[in-house]
Amino acid sequence: MKRQNVSDAVIRRLPRYYRYLDDLHTKGVVRISSSSLGGKMGITASQIRQDLSCFGEFGQQGYGYNVEELRAEIGHILGVDNNHHIIVVGAGNLGHALMQNFRFSDIGFKLDAAFDVSPALIGTEVAGVPVLDLAELERFASTQKPDVAVLTVPRSVAQSVADQLIVLGIRGFWNFTNVELSSAVEGVQFEDVHFSDSLLTLSYRIMER
Amino acid sequence: MKRQNVSDAVIRRLPRYYRYLDDLHTKGVVRISSSSLGGKMGITASQIRQDLSCFGEFGQQGYGYNVEELRAEIGHILGVDNNHHIIVVGAGNLGHALMQNFRFSDIGFKLDAAFDVSPALIGTEVAGVPVLDLAELERFASTQKPDVAVLTVPRSVAQSVADQLIVLGIRGFWNFTNVELSSAVEGVQFEDVHFSDSLLTLSYRIMER
Numbered sequence: 001m002k003r004q005n006v007s008d009a010v011i012r013r014l015p016r017y018y019r020y021l022d023d024l025h026t027k028g029v030v031r032i033s034s035s036s037l038g039g040k041m042g043i044t045a046s047q048i049r050q051d052l053s054c055f056g057e058f059g060q061q062g063y064g065y066n067v068e069e070l071r072a073e074i075g076h077i078l079g080v081d082n083n084h085h086i087i088v089v090g091a092g093n094l095g096h097a098l099m100q101n102f103r104f105s106d107i108g109f110k111l112d113a114a115f116d117v118s119p120a121l122i123g124t125e126v127a128g129v130p131v132l133d134l135a136e137l138e139r140f141a142s143t144q145k146p147d148v149a150v151l152t153v154p155r156s157v158a159q160s161v162a163d164q165l166i167v168l169g170i171r172g173f174w175n176f177t178n179v180e181l182s183s184a185v186e187g188v189q190f191e192d193v194h195f196s197d198s199l200l201t202l203s204y205r206i207m208e209r
Numbered sequence: 210m211k212r213q214n215v216s217d218a219v220i221r222r223l224p225r226y227y228r229y230l231d232d233l234h235t236k237g238v239v240r241i242s243s244s245s246l247g248g249k250m251g252i253t254a255s256q257i258r259q260d261l262s263c264f265g266e267f268g269q270q271g272y273g274y275n276v277e278e279l280r281a282e283i284g285h286i287l288g289v290d291n292n293h294h295i296i297v298v299g300a301g302n303l304g305h306a307l308m309q310n311f312r313f314s315d316i317g318f319k320l321d322a323a324f325d326v327s328p329a330l331i332g333t334e335v336a337g338v339p340v341l342d343l344a345e346l347e348r349f350a351s352t353q354k355p356d357v358a359v360l361t362v363p364r365s366v367a368q369s370v371a372d373q374l375i376v377l378g379i380r381g382f383w384n385f386t387n388v389e390l391s392s393a394v395e396g397v398q399f400e401d402v403h404f405s406d407s408l409l410t411l412s413y414r415i416m417e418r
Binding site (some may be wrong): 003078084108173 | 224288289301309310313316333356359402413
């Protein structure tokens with residue numbers, strides 16, 4: 001499927017569609033119109049139709065969408081069936097919490113291992129996933145070929161660890177370091193979770209009231 | 210300062226300006242032009258000027274911005290000097306990790322306490338902050354008047370706990386529950402950190418390469 005020039009705003013809305021459809025599917029809803037889906041999500045029916053039209057033809061005029069089908073299609077567009085192999089780099093508090101709480105497999109990621117430099121963490125397991133010595137990463141990557149890394153290392157080493165991971169073939173970073181990372185290698189993607197930006201946005205909106 | 214109709218996109222860029230200016234300030238940079246700030250941030254100088262014009266007049270034509278002043282002004286717009294009182298509700302893995310790792314005070318939030326229902330957690334301290342019994346929240350709120358809550362409870366109780374907090378005067382939620390919350394009370398703000406949306410966006414962009 002060709003999908004060039006899909007705007008960032010549309011891409012950011014796709015996971016939200018997926019989340020709503022997944023909920024509806026779980027609740028046993030079989031069919032939904034764009035207007036009732038929009039009503040739930042707080043967007044217009046025409047916005048939904050326009051967003052989805054970037055990726056092909058979905059639903060039937062007057063009949064709405066088949067929830068299970070649309071969920072599967074959007075999941076496919078998002079790559080939930082792509083079986084990405086992901087590693088956690090930095091198994092401190094936050095890395096540990098993500099390993100415990102976040103269900104990577106629900107959205108198609110296989111969490112293979114975590115890496116750290118702390119002797120207290122190396123050799124432990126978190127939620128059944130081994131924490132390995134960062135020094136073993138090169139050997140691990142050569143056989144296991146992880147393609148995505150959760151980066152939860154201290155910000156002082158964020159870029160240097162990222163550089164090392166890029167050399168080992170990592171092409172996607174879920175970046176929690178609060179540092180904006182860059183890559184000399186083309187095609188490497190960074191998805192930043194900037195906690196402080198998020199809380200500052202809330203701070204602004206509280207005052208605006 | 211009147212600032213109506215500031216778009217969500219501008220609001221979301223403000224913390225990023227703040228972050229860059231804070232870095233520059235730490236590095237001892239005194240003055241910066243909009244074009245070199247834009248160069249660092251990957252946006253145009255005119256975008257910066259346009260964004261800032263929503264809030265007043267900054268910088269001097271031909272002289273650029275005074276880094277310390279602009280940092281302070283944007284910080285003020287974002288409310289870093291507003292001394293919000295924040296509580297963590299749900300001191301499990303993620304709540305605990307945020308308490309350990311996230312420096313609330315750096316962006317003007319005072320973390321007063323955490324609340325949980327688990328006897329194993331109640332009475333403990335995390336990073337010097339006490340974990341209290343959720344049953345004590347009403348009494349606590351009546352004297353301490355927290356205005357913001359980090360919501361890190363299980364998704365099954367997210368909305369009911371939020372409702373309870375709204376009654377006690379909480380007006381801002383930093384929501385990690387992966388549930389979209391709503392409020393019958395006007396003016397309550399929700400800032401969602403949807404981990405799965407974020408990782409799915411990365412999943413999409415890796416495939417797009």
